[in-house]
Amino acid sequence: xxxxxxxxxxxxxxxxxxxxxxxxxxxxxxxxxxxxxxxxxxxxxxxxxxxxxxxxxxxxxxxxxxxxxxxxxxxxxxxxxxxxxxxxxxxxxxxxxxxxxxxxxxxxxxxxxxxxxxxxxxxxxxxxxxxxxxxxxxxxxxxxxxxxxxxxxxxxxxxxxxxxxxxxxxxxxxxxxxxxxxxxxxxxxxxxxxxxxxxxxxxxxxxxxxxxxxxxxxxxxxxxxxxxxxxxxxxxxxxxxxxxxxxxxxxxxxxxxxxxxxxxxxxxxxxxxxxxxxxxxxxxxxxxxxxxxxxxxxxxxxxxxxxxxxxxxxxxxxxxxxxxxxxxxxxxxxxxxxxxxxxxxxxxxxxxxxxxxxxxxxxxxxxxxxxxxxxxxxxxxxxxxxxxxxxxxxxxxxxxxxxxxxxxxxxxxxxxxxxxxxxxxxxxxxxxxxxxxxxxxxxxxxxxxxxxxxxxxxxxxxxxxxxxxxxxxxxxxxxxxxxxxxxxxxxxxxxxxxxxxxxxxxxxxx
Amino acid sequence: xxxxxxxxxxxxxxxxxxxxxxxxxxxxxxxxxxxxxxxxxxxxxxxxxxxxxxxxxxxxxxxxxxxxxxxxxxxxxxxxxxxxxxxxxxxxxxxxxxxxxxxxxxxxxxxxxxxxxxxxxxxxxxxxxxxxxxxxxxxxxxxxxxxxxxxxxxxxxxxxxxxxxxxxxxxxxxxxxxxxxxxxxxxxxxxxxxxxxxxxxxxxxxxxxxxxxxxxxxxxxxxxxxxxxxxxxxxxxxxxxxxxxxxxxxxxxxxxxxxxxxxxxxxxxxxxxxxxxxxxxxxxxxxxxxxxxxxxxxx
Numbered sequence: 001x002x003x004x005x006x007x008x009x010x011x012x013x014x015x016x017x018x019x020x021x022x023x024x025x026x027x028x029x030x031x032x033x034x035x036x037x038x039x040x041x042x043x044x045x046x047x048x049x050x051x052x053x054x055x056x057x058x059x060x061x062x063x064x065x066x067x068x069x070x071x072x073x074x075x076x077x078x079x080x081x082x083x084x085x086x087x088x089x090x091x092x093x094x095x096x097x098x099x100x101x102x103x104x105x106x107x108x109x110x111x112x113x114x115x116x117x118x119x120x121x122x123x124x125x126x127x128x129x130x131x132x133x134x135x136x137x138x139x140x141x142x143x144x145x146x147x148x149x150x151x152x153x154x155x156x157x158x159x160x161x162x163x164x165x166x167x168x169x170x171x172x173x174x175x176x177x178x179x180x181x182x183x184x185x186x187x188x189x190x191x192x193x194x195x196x197x198x199x200x201x202x203x204x205x206x207x208x209x210x211x212x213x214x215x216x217x218x219x220x221x222x223x224x225x226x227x228x229x230x231x232x233x234x235x236x237x238x239x240x241x242x243x244x245x246x247x248x249x250x251x252x253x254x255x256x257x258x259x260x261x262x263x264x265x266x267x268x269x270x271x272x273x274x275x276x277x278x279x280x281x282x283x284x285x286x287x288x289x290x291x292x293x294x295x296x297x298x299x300x301x302x303x304x305x306x307x308x309x310x311x312x313x314x315x316x317x318x319x320x321x322x323x324x325x326x327x328x329x330x331x332x333x334x335x336x337x338x339x340x341x342x343x344x345x346x347x348x349x350x351x352x353x354x355x356x357x358x359x360x361x362x363x364x365x366x367x368x369x370x371x372x373x374x375x376x377x378x379x380x381x382x383x384x385x386x387x388x389x390x391x392x393x394x395x396x397x398x399x400x401x402x403x404x405x406x407x408x409x410x411x412x413x414x415x416x417x418x419x420x421x422x423x424x425x426x427x428x429x430x431x432x433x434x435x436x437x438x439x440x441x442x443x444x445x446x447x448x449x450x451x452x453x454x455x456x457x458x459x460x461x462x463x464x465x466x467x468x469x470x471x472x473x474x475x476x477x478x479x480x481x482x483x484x485x486x487x488x489x490x491x492x493x494x495x496x497x498x499x500x501x502x503x504x505x506x507x508x509x510x
Numbered sequence: 511x512x513x514x515x516x517x518x519x520x521x522x523x524x525x526x527x528x529x530x531x532x533x534x535x536x537x538x539x540x541x542x543x544x545x546x547x548x549x550x551x552x553x554x555x556x557x558x559x560x561x562x563x564x565x566x567x568x569x570x571x572x573x574x575x576x577x578x579x580x581x582x583x584x585x586x587x588x589x590x591x592x593x594x595x596x597x598x599x600x601x602x603x604x605x606x607x608x609x610x611x612x613x614x615x616x617x618x619x620x621x622x623x624x625x626x627x628x629x630x631x632x633x634x635x636x637x638x639x640x641x642x643x644x645x646x647x648x649x650x651x652x653x654x655x656x657x658x659x660x661x662x663x664x665x666x667x668x669x670x671x672x673x674x675x676x677x678x679x680x681x682x683x684x685x686x687x688x689x690x691x692x693x694x695x696x697x698x699x700x701x702x703x704x705x706x707x708x709x710x711x712x713x714x715x716x717x718x719x720x721x722x723x724x725x726x727x728x729x730x731x732x733x734x735x736x737x738x739x740x741x742x743x744x745x746x747x748x749x750x751x752x753x754x755x756x757x758x759x760x761x762x763x764x765x766x767x768x769x770x771x772x773x774x775x776x777x778x779x780x781x782x783x784x785x786x787x788x789x790x791x792x793x794x795x796x797x798x799x800x801x802x803x804x805x806x807x808x809x
């Protein structure tokens with residue numbers, strides 16, 4: 001018999017009084033309980049009603065299904081049918097498949113968009129002035145920070161998942177029978193799930209509890225909706241990414257690998273990230289040869305992960321993989337079968353408010369559409385001024401990595417890559433260390449020690465102005481793009497400051 | 511007289527670039543080939559001949575090829591296109607004209623006559639432009655010696671295997687089918703004191719096969735080889751690169767020679783053995799090859 005008054009310092013001990021016995025024991029089988037108590041909703045409409053979503057609120061989506069995504073269009077169609085207006089759509093990114101949003105924007109269902117990127121018809125229309133409120137573009141790390149700090153408050157997150165159990169443990173693949181739809185990591189969705197007020201998981205594959213290991217834990221999930229179709233597997237994941245055979249991309253890749261070695265960032269236990277673009281991906285192949293020859297290994301590879309990185313992990317060259325997004329089927333399979341291939345959230349990956357993994361990078365290899373003589377990089381707008389890309393983790397990794405290497409051909413057809421001023425600043429030049437083109441290498445004057453090391457290793461270093469002059473000698477100087485005054489996009493830096501704006505293109509006859 | 515070509519230079523790789531592909535022409539210099547060969551002949555369809563000629567003419571005039579040797583493969587004179595090709599490329603600044611389908615010394619002499627005429631017509635010193643002859647038939651192989659000595663302008667002779675094996679009524683296989691032609695051409699080149707250049711290896715995805723062929727021609731004694739894809743250049747150069755052991759020996763030979771000269775002695779020896787003149791020449795060649803791959807190209 002517990003006598004409370006006899007316990008000394010009772011007021012200093014947190015307690016709920018004396019034990020009064022337990023609830024009646026539940027003797028139903030676990031299978032029966034799952035049927036009686038779960039988060040499965042009879043319909044998407046019912047789930048939406050239960051969240052209390054109202055006009056003017058913010059909804060969010062992830063882009064792990066890329067151009068095979070069927071979730072976003074299905075949800076916004078449903079919201080339109082239910083009569084919602086004036087919603088903010090905050091997606092981790094948008095693809096060409098999301099062109100049906102144009103009609104919902106015209107009808108006032110969606111009045112504001114936040115995203116990392118825009119492509120296809122929607123991007124074209126936005127560049128032509130589709131929306132009154134400018135689209136806000138954020139990097140993956142910047143978005144994660146904005147979500148966690150409340151700068152970007154999400155009312156309802158609609159998260160597609162290739163597998164989910166009745167309590168909400170969701171994953172980007174399935175360890176049960178049906179693995180026909182898989183996207184690998186659900187890294188971007190994890191941040192939405194953690195911070196959104198309401199989370200609806202939309203899945204075509206409800207598996208038995210517990211769906212372990214999971215990307216999104218059940219305590220972050222409020223409702224689950226089972227649908228027949230969340231996406232097209234072919235659009236979600238390309239088959240195995242192959243190394244490029246383009247000799248120019250291979251030349252750039254090999255030079256980038258030589259630059260990294262010469263700059264002193266290839267040592268036993270280094271860390272790295274590389275993009276999925278032809279040249280940046282191919283650099284992995286040349287780094288691999290150097291690692292084998294020098295008997296060194298990589299402590300961790302970060303980022304969007306490809307099959308090539310997974311293969312180097314399986315070969316024993318990379319100890320750990322931190323995977324925020326799996327780029328291809330082989331990467332997704334590796335996540336499933338390799339214990340040290342680990343999925344991470346967008347915040348863990350790149351948030352400037354967290355002690356993010358990007359801050360542990362020795363080097364990153366990044367692509368570029370345009371680079372200017374101040375080393376600013378554009379990956380968002382094309383040479384015609386139209387939005388056609390995504391910020392992704394570009395500024396996050398460029399700032400975080402000790403050595404950021406931007407690769408690209410000096411010219412693309414008749415378009416120079418190195419110019420006086422980029423159309424849109426996505427990554428500030430102060431964070432870009434080395435530019436590698438097929439026709440030469442330039443080092444940011446901020447990093448004279450890197451330039452010295454490259455020269456010592458026999459790599460010819462040009463000034464960025466010299467590279468620009470080479471490009472102009474080949475293809476001339478393009479006419480400036482004509483814009484209207486109206487601003488259609490705002491580019492946020494990682495810290496939620498406004499880095500640049502995108503204007504409506506001027507298509508009137510000159 | 512100012513010659514545009516250097517008779518004796520490093521020619522490990524000669525990269526074929528179709529003359530009607532502006533992107534490939536403008537990029538040609540970045541891949542590190544010793545010579546760039548802009549092609550007006552077999553890689554250009556008949557309907558594209560004029561386009562290619564005009565494009566190559568303008569490329570020679572405007573594109574900076576750095577220190578590369580710039581070769582143009584013309585159509586053979588018998589085709590009726592060859593003279594027009596020469597008229598376009600000589601005033602534009604070509605270093606070396608590659609004559610295809612060379613069957614006899616007379617083919618070289620005929621081509622040289624046209625080159626000299628065009629040089630004269632354009633106020634270019636006669637003898638400025640170099641030549642090389644590609645041998646692509648049984649007749650050509652049997653006449654290799656006469657072909658190789660038919661003109662002072664010749665910098666080398668090359669084997670063109672595709673036409674040759676057809677002429678022989680065989681196909682490309684493991685290389686045995688080319689052994690006689692390779693040996694003939696190599697000996698003709700060496701007797702004439704000019705370069706011997708091997709044919710292309712056309713399966714760009716067969717890295718092993720390419721390396722085996724490169725190793726074979728290195729053993730035979732060829733200077734280099736034509737390549738059709740930039741990806742073949744680095745492995746080719748690596749294959750032709752002397753081994754560190756051979757290189758160390760070459761440097762030791764040159765050190766011994768220098769030491770002997772310093773002593774005022776005409777006889778040098780290394781490890782108790784007298785150094786013969788051929789040993790010195792081989793050492794010099796090896797060192798030149800090894801030092802050729804300096805990635806820093808001055809501009």
